[in-house]
Structures are given as C-alpha cells and as structure tokens.
Amino acid sequence: MTENKLKLNSEKTEALLVGTRQKIASLTVTDLQLNDATVPFAPAVKSLGVFLDYTLSMQTRISFIIKTCFFHLRSIASIRRYLTHDACVKLVVSLIFSRLDYCNSLLAGLPASSIHGLQRVQNAAARLTLRKTKRDHITPLLRSLHWLPVNTRIFYKLSTLVYKRLNDSAPEYLQSSLDLYTQPSDRPLRSAADPLRLHIPRSKLASAG
Template identity: 95%
Template sequence: MQTHISFIIKTCFFHLRRIASIRRYLTHDACVKLVVSLIFSRLDYCNSLLASLPASSIHGLQRVQNAAARLTLRKTKRDHITPLLCYLHWLPVNTRISYKLSTLVYKCLNDSAPENLQSSLDLYTQPSDRPLRSAADPLHLHIPRSKLASAGQRAFPSAGPSAWNSLPLELHQSPSLDAFKSRLKTQFFP
C-alpha cells in the first residue's frame, strides 16, 4: 500500500502547487471546489482499503489535507490545523476512512449495497448461557477472525464491522441514509 499512498501524495501535491499558482485569482468558494474536485477525489478514492494501516502510513495523506486547508484559507504553516479543518467541515483522513466504512456497512444492512458486500457481514448472535452488554444492540456485527494479521484486518468483512461496532447505538437506528450521514459526521467532529 505504501507505493499507492506515495503516488497519491505526489499527485495531490502537484495539483496543490498548480492551484497555489492561481490562488490569488480565485474566490474562496472557487478554491474550495477546485481542492475538493482535484485533491479530495484522490484522497477518498478507495480509502476504505486503507483501514487499519499504521498512523505513519496515513500521516502523508493527512499532510496533503492540511496543506489543502491552509491553501484554501490562505494560512501559513504556523497556524494550527484543527480549527481550519473544523471551519471547512473537513474530517481528518483517518476519520474519513471510518466514515466511509460505516456508511458502507449502513448501506449493507439496509439492502442498498452490492450483494457481495452484504453477504460478507453477519449479525452477532448472543450465547444463550450468558447475557452480554451488546444484547441491547440488535445490529451488533460479528467480526471474523483473520489468519493474516495485517491484510486480514483491513478487509471489509473485518474492518467494516469494527468501525460499525464502535459507533453508538442511536447511530445504528438512524431512519435513513441522509440522517445516518448527518449524525455520523456530527459524531466524528472534534
């Protein structure tokens, strides 16, 4: 995955330099649209495959997002990045990955995802001899054991249920996809 991540970083910084050269001619809204279309389309493409990677691998992608926020808002490297991301309503990269995985799982549980993804998820069944705290959540998912410690945990059948089970119960019971996305983004913002 490191080769893929390095290519994304290189391409995104190339586009950021191109946008920076014309930034003084752009309005704030035009700059945001350019950054979202050229940078975030690359950061979000297949980012659910990056689940469970070490923070050192994701750090380069976060640097790209930070540079994009500073360019958009015309800030320097010395400005703290968290308020800038909050102002732009941009989730950090590792949170964007969890957001995408959780949204895919919600679609799977509500029959709006491809059949092969739906069939890879199983609801957790409670043992009959002892009650557990997770019994209150009927949508608690089973996380299968994986033989490969690195690649197995990043596969959707493991990473999806892990992201889903970490969410609060009220998010699991959202009535629609739009309501779920709205509540999830509110949950993830610092």
C-alpha cells in the same frame, strides 16, 4: 477465459505475489504460467485505479496519492490569487479530495505514520484555500472548512458502509460480506440482545511470517 472467447495478453498483464518481505525473498519463483502465457510477478500492481504492493502495506498507493495531490496543489497555488474562495474550494475538492477519498476504506487499520503523509496533503490544501501559512494551527482551519481529518474520513466511510449493510441498502457484494451475529443455541449471551451486532470472523495470524 476460453469459454468467454478471451485471450490473455501477457505483455499487459502482471501478477502479484503477496507475503512478508522475508517470505517473498526466500522464494525462487519469478513468474506465473497460465497455459501458454508467462505472467511476471511485480512488486506492485494497479487494479481499478488502486496500487497494491506485495506486502499490502498500501505504501505504493499512498506515495502515488501524495505525489499527484501535491502536483495539483502547486498548479492551484499558481493561480490562487485569481480565484475566489468558493472556486478554490471546488478545485481542491475535485482534484484533491477525490483522490484522498477514493477507496480510502482500504487504508483502515494502517499505522498513523502511514496516514501522516495524506494528512500533510489535506493540511496543505486547507492552508492554500484559506491563504494561511505553516505557522497557523491546522485544526481551526479544518473546522472552518468543515473538513474531517483523513483518519476520520476513513472511519466515516467504513461507518457509512456498515450502516447501509445494516439497513439493507448496500450493494449485494457488501450484503454478503458482512453477516449478522447468530447466537449459539447452547450458550445464551447478553450480547445477543443486540439485533445489529455483526459477526466477527476469526483470524489466524500466527503463520503470517
């Protein structure tokens, strides 16, 4: 920061200590010392519009999205009778789906119980758009609107990023993050015949707790 002539504003800076609840509870450190500045640890921080909590469960982000989306849905519902179908779709896409889809690849791998709240938002948006009630089954409504369910939208986003990487059309930071599989010279494998196979890094989870 000194080389770039920048100074840390400790009043507007927070730090995030990541770990399990048990691990964090056992620690006594409460802040981070950076030269003359004291940066406190927070249970959740916001970076580029995304809330990250200390367990990386994404629950803080999901709760914020749900709260914000239902606020906008109530606003749209108050004027729904004055809107055409196309106008309502545009409002929902701009106010609701822009939040459901923003950085949604970070939600990949979360349990279904975590995604359920976001799916409730989409279901409410579909029923509002089509003027349906809770008694109407949601799957035909989503199909008629050509809306993918939330978990499928997440998978679609990841698939798009991988496709761009394999076709060299992704940004540089993605190109360098995903490596193609290299066959070991001493172990010829049948799977090596696939030129688009990605290298899967090893993960060590035994010491996570």
